[in-house]
Amino acid sequence: MIEDTDRLRAEARAEILKALAHPTRVYIVDLIQREGPYCVCQLTERIGADTSTVSRHLTVLKSAGILKDRKEGTTVYYSLGCDCINDFMTGLESLLRARHLRDTRRFDAVIQR
Amino acid sequence: MIEDTDRLRAEARAEILKALAHPTRVYIVDLIQREGPYCVCQLTERIGADTSTVSRHLTVLKSAGILKDRKEGTTVYYSLGCDCINDFMTGLESLLRARHLRDTRRFDAVIQR
DNA sequence: TGCATTATTGGTCATTTAACCAATTACGCC
DNA sequence: GGCGTAATTGGTTAAATGACCAATAATGCA
Structure with missing residues (x-):
């Protein structure tokens, strides 16, 4: 628990x-x-x-x-x-970018075969 | 729109x-x-x-x-x-701290009068 | 005072969410 | 094959969310 x-x-x-x-x-x-x-x-x-x-x-x-x-x-x-919202949203943005990158790579991998 | x-x-x-x-x-x-x-x-x-x-x-x-x-x-x-989760959660943490600080100040203000 | 503008709150309803149990799938082992 | 463990998926139900319209503040101005 x-x-x-x-x-x-x-x-x-x-x-x-x-x-x-x-x-x-x-x-x-x-x-x-x-x-x-x-x-x-x-x-x-x-x-x-x-x-x-x-x-x-x-x-x-x-x-x-x-x-x-x-x-x-x-x-x-x-x-x-507060100002810390900016940092938070920046963090969210990089999370989104990482996700997009991974999706793109997966897409490429599918295409290549 | x-x-x-x-x-x-x-x-x-x-x-x-x-x-x-x-x-x-x-x-x-x-x-x-x-x-x-x-x-x-x-x-x-x-x-x-x-x-x-x-x-x-x-x-x-x-x-x-x-x-x-x-x-x-x-x-x-x-x-x-991905590693960026760490930054994201750190950002969330500081947001939470800022909120807590503000709440505490408001509480103190109420107490003092 | 009366009226227009701005914002919030009450009420209703459809959709989404999240919990559990039950059933199913997937794997390892005898 | 049969059994046990791990995890996911189907189904149902209660609660939360979010949309709109209507009604109600709250303020400024003629």
Whole structure:
């Protein structure tokens, strides 16, 4: 059986990962990372989903500490919760590249025979 | 609307993240990362779930390229799919630390008043 | 005050996920 | 061949997720 400390540790990590594990949420984080803070209506327009849907995605990201918000009148701006998001996404990128490389090699191997 | 390239990019990233977004799967990856390859029955014993459940988790991780497997008789050993997993998990760790720091500060702020 | 805009929350419903048990496959050994 | 062990796959069910519409704040302005 898993020890309590290990279990809690795994749950904490999974919680963060779950918050990011959706195409729309990855897109939002990527966008804000590259271009700075965005408000809900701007994101809604970009994404092309219902405002409520986007708002809920943002709530998920905020709860996980990945984004933070700042009110300005009636609009709410979302920005990165911390700089370490950048490193994290870089790590994800290299994981993706490694996977792509492996797939390509496997594809080549199939072709060659 | 999101451009096709951006959408596909977000989906590919989310796919990787989804594969890791479960406490048991995070635990498995962490364990293998620290102690090397494990077979299904060893993992099953450690985790305390049904063999089929563990096997399915491993399939998810393998499909995402996070783990790879190697057969040896009737047992199947799972190991890391690539070294970059280490960097990725390090990034996740610092994200978690940042979050914890922020939570702690907020808690302190509440206590102090 | 009345109205428009921005965002969040309640409600519903379809899809996905993940658990278990049971059945099957694959291999090694007697 | 028959048996035991290891792992995967089929089937079912409960829970979680995510989408939309509708309703409700909350704010700014005429």
